[in-house]
Amino acid sequence: MSAALRPSPISATVDFDAQGVQHGFLKLPISIDTSAWGAVMIPITVVANGEGPTALLTGGNHGDEYEGITSLMKLASTLEAKDVRGRVIIVPMMNTPAAEAGKRTSSLDGGNLNRSFPGDPDGGPTSQIADYFSRVLVPMCDVALDLHSGGRTLDIVPFAAAHRLDDLDQEGASLAGAVAFGAPYAMMMFELDATKLYDTAVESQGKTFVTTELGGGGTSTPQSLAITDRGVRNFLIHYGLIEGELELPDQPLINVDMPDASCYVQSEHTGLLELTVSLGEMVEVGDVLARVYDMTRTGVPPVEYRAERDGVVIARRFPAKVGMGDTIAVVAEVVESLERDPAR
Numbered sequence: 001m002s003a004a005l006r007p008s009p010i011s012a013t014v015d016f017d018a019q020g021v022q023h024g025f026l027k028l029p030i031s032i033d034t035s036a037w038g039a040v041m042i043p044i045t046v047v048a049n050g051e052g053p054t055a056l057l058t059g060g061n062h063g064d065e066y067e068g069i070t071s072l073m074k075l076a077s078t079l080e081a082k083d084v085r086g087r088v089i090i091v092p093m094m095n096t097p098a099a100e101a102g103k104r105t106s107s108l109d110g111g112n113l114n115r116s117f118p119g120d121p122d123g124g125p126t127s128q129i130a131d132y133f134s135r136v137l138v139p140m141c142d143v144a145l146d147l148h149s150g151g152r153t154l155d156i157v158p159f160a161a162a163h164r165l166d167d168l169d170q171e172g173a174s175l176a177g178a179v180a181f182g183a184p185y186a187m188m189m190f191e192l193d194a195t196k197l198y199d200t201a202v203e204s205q206g207k208t209f210v211t212t213e214l215g216g217g218g219t220s221t222p223q224s225l226a227i228t229d230r231g232v233r234n235f236l237i238h239y240g241l242i243e244g245e246l247e248l249p250d251q252p253l254i255n256v257d258m259p260d261a262s263c264y265v266q267s268e269h270t271g272l273l274e275l276t277v278s279l280g281e282m283v284e285v286g287d288v289l290a291r292v293y294d295m296t297r298t299g300v301p302p303v304e305y306r307a308e309r310d311g312v313v314i315a316r317r318f319p320a321k322v323g324m325g326d327t328i329a330v331v332a333e334v335v336e337s338l339e340r341d342p343a344r
C-alpha cells in the first residue's frame, strides 16, 4: 500500500478505544440526486471489555447473503460487555448500499465489495468502503470472520473455510477457527481469482481469517441461521473473546478440499437448467450433474454437464435459468484432514 494515500473519507461515530457497548455508524460522504450533502450510513457495533484480542465480524460483504447479515444483527443487539474479554467489532452489512437494495453489488456504483480490495480512498463508494476496512478496521483486529452465503444465484452447503497460505502458522490458526466454527463442512478453499478479495486483504496483514458459505438463494432458513448463530459463537469462544463450550454438530465434520479450478463446472450454454444431483451428494468423474435445455425450441436434446472430478457437490446454481459462464455446480474433494501433510 502506498504511503501517499490520503486518509479515508469515512468517519466512525463510535470510539474504538472506549469500553462497553456502542452502536453507531461508519459515515461515508456521498452527493447523489436524493441527498446532495449526504452520507452512506454503515451500522457498526463495538463491544469492549478490558484486555484481550480484537475480533472483527462482518456480513453483507455481498448484500443478498442474509445468513450473516441476520446473525450479526442479532448478535450486535444482544452481546453484552460483561460477556466479552477484549473487543468485538461487528459490521453486519459491509456493503450497506447493496444490502439495502437486496443485491450482491452496490446500488450506488455497481461495485462488488469483495472484488474491490484493497480499495482506494479516492475511488467510488464501494472502493472507499474497501479502503476503510483495509487501512482502519483490519489493522485493529487479531482475528476476522467474514460471513458469506450463495446469495440469489447460488445455494451452498454450510461450511467454514481457510485458504492455503505461505505462513503455515497463520494457515493453521485460520484452519483451526474454521473447524471450531462447527459447520457441517470445513473447507480449504480455492478462489477463482483471489487478488481483490477481502480475504486476501486480511490475510496479507498476517491476520487469522475464517470465511464461510452458509446457504443461499437470497434468503435464510431456520437451519442455516442456527448453523450461523452457533458458528459465530463458537468462533468467539475458540479465539478467547467469550467464555463457553464449543457446540459442535452431531454428525462428524466433513473435510473438503478444492485443489484447483476443475472443481467449478461452468455453463457454456444459455437455457433452462435441470440439476440432476443435490447439494451434499457424492459424485464420480463423468457423472451427469446437470442438463441445459435450449428454451427457444422443442425437439433439441439438452446439453449435459458432467463432473470433472470425484467428490461432493458443495454448491449449485439456484435459479433455473442459466447463462454463458454461470457456475452450475461445484464439486469438492472429500479428504480425511485439511492439515498439511508434513512430508509435503
Ligand SMILES: [Zn+2]
Pocket: 061, 062, 065, 114, 148, 149
Ligand atoms: Zn459473498
